[in-house]
Amino acid sequence: MECKLVLKKLKAFHDGELSSNEQASVQEHLRRCNRCQAEFTALTRLWDVLGIYPEAEVPQGFSRRVVAHLEAYEKRQKTAGLRHFVQWWPEQSLRWATVGILFFGGLLIGGSVFELWSKRMDQQLAAYYARLEDPYEFESAYRYVEQSLIEGYWKVLSPAENGDT
Secondary structure, three states: HHHHHHHHHHHHHHHHOOOHHHHHHHHHHHHHHHHHHHHHHHHHHHHHHHHHHOOOOOOHHHHHHHHHHHHHHHHHHHHHHHHHHHHHHHHHHHHHHHHHHHHHHHHHHHHHHHHHHHHHHHEEEEEEHHOOOOOOOOOHHHHHHHHHHHHHHHHHHOOOOOOOO
């Protein structure tokens, strides 16, 4: 028998509620498994400690009062839906407005950075093509553009380091 199954059946084993086959199987497992044996010992000690306290008497009408409180609570919960929404909406709308502002602000800043980078790349490409003796050198132009993209990206991100303003 697996430990997981034995641990689920320990209380029933302690109370003698298992069938004889299950009882024997749990007992055999407890002889072999130290972990389950320790768990059973702890459970037995707990029941022994709890056994010294007398059982509490439930006052008359207790269950009726509990049911009445539960019904009143459920009724309040049903009518609280609109109140909850009215309280929830301002809090959530502020959060979503903040998220929206941050998102669109990020798009705006990202677009500005890309626009600066794009202008710089246009200037570099124009300068490069102006220096070319043979404007149809596509292969070398491609390599230059690729290198310029990498350099231009870092120049846009850190203009102070490069002496740019």
